[in-house]
Amino acid sequence: MKKIWCKLLILVCCVMGLMTMGTMNSHAASVHHTLNYFHYNTYKDDDGRNWVRIEMGMNKDKLEYEAGQHPDKPHQLLLRLKDTDRGEVKKSIGLDRKIARYMNLKNDRRDLVVAIGVTDSLDEHEYKVYTAEADKKARKPYRLIIEIAEDRGQTNTVTEEELLEGIDGRTVVVDPGHGGTDTGAIGPSYVREKDITLKISLEVARILQANGVNVFMTRTTDVDVYGPEATDTQELQARVNVARRHPEADIFVSIHCNAFTNPSARGTGTYYYGHSSRDSLLAQSIQDEMVAATGLYDRGINSARFYVLRNSWIPATLVETAFISNPYEEKLLDSAEMQHTMALAICRGIRNYFHSMG
């Protein structure tokens, strides 16, 4: 009982404290940029692709901004304009509806947050965000310009061997093992697990996306997923949470390199925990393709108490591509050709899994 009161007190204090802080903030110096111009139009580029172009003008130049996919809403392009006020521009603006649907503007403390809803997942659209200087002839002020294309253009096309049918619209979480402060295992020639897992995972994501799969990655660069000071559980749970944040996610695939004290250990193996038969089916589907594509020694599928597998709510598997501690396999893992071969094999395994699930 005493605990509940304690918590309540903290909550009330937090809210009131924040409120007072908020009023203090709004009294602080006024923001630097204020919007004073808005314009949008559609156009066709030289390749005949349709684009929507949005211009947001403002009173001063040197705007700082961030742009990217909304972390939880894949259909939104999210922009944060630092030190900017919405001014007289409307809160909500309807757009062309074929490429971009709407645009919401919201003041967030000193920044302006702009969310642009696009028709498909943002990964399906090529987009550019840049600033343009004031154009006196055209009577346009300094602007932030956003251009969104109807498709993703030539940036991600598949070769014939990468064409995987029947997986369009599925959602896959890809987890490149280790990263940041955690190098993972290190090979005899100092090849680091975290670098190889990221390269293979990015290739897996590229192939899947090109085949219409919605991909979420736990990391896309060399970072700790939770943070450099995290405990092991925080770090591993953060990876699991990426899937939990996306209820539409069908499967979780973690990609690793194996290691053992003795350099003679070799081969490719896939792990599952076994909440349901789907876990072992997913593991076996990937294992079969990995063995067929790489010709490596088949270690088979094994059930194991691995954190990311045990705590996953969706079918999950951990692929141990090859032994980085084995000099021969370390060389293989380090080659772009083998990374591609393995990525494609993993994607084919994923496709086979989805096919057998119907």
Added chain:
Amino acid sequence: MKITRIIAVMMIMLMTLALAGCDQENKPQQPKEAPKAVAEQKPEKTAEDKLTIKLYFPNNDATKLIAVEKTIKVKGEDKYRAAVEALMEGTDDSKLTVVIPKQAKLLGVSVKGDTAQVDFDKGLIKHFNGGSTGEEFLVGSIVNTLTEFPEIKKVQITIEGKRVETIKGHMDTSKPLSRMTELIK
């Protein structure tokens, strides 16, 4: 302006007090969590005892654990610790690999109920290269060696007295592990 600032400061002070209050309430529970239980092992004889035990080592391919019989001398110290020490000493069999890093120090083995707690220093993690297979066989060799004693059903690995969620980022070692029969086959 001044008033709002004063209110803000007061609120923060109140928050700190409230937090501190909750903290104190939680504190007394902690010592119960970390029992420094010394094995309730009563050596029946003060003289040297000879004991033949099974130690588990992975083969060089890391495809399975192989049992190696060894006769150890148990003096005053308990047999569980002696078994882990024998495992760390390794084997002459060139077909087998010793997975526990040489730099790791065994701090103690204690038994509570059917669970053995094996405590290492940080060297176990620091000097271990990792890999799913490496980690599985490291943990498996310890767990399977200790569960050879019929009274031990589970093994908890700790680092300097604390439970660790994982040794190298794969296996969940936060809870006691039962015998890993899948590695013996």
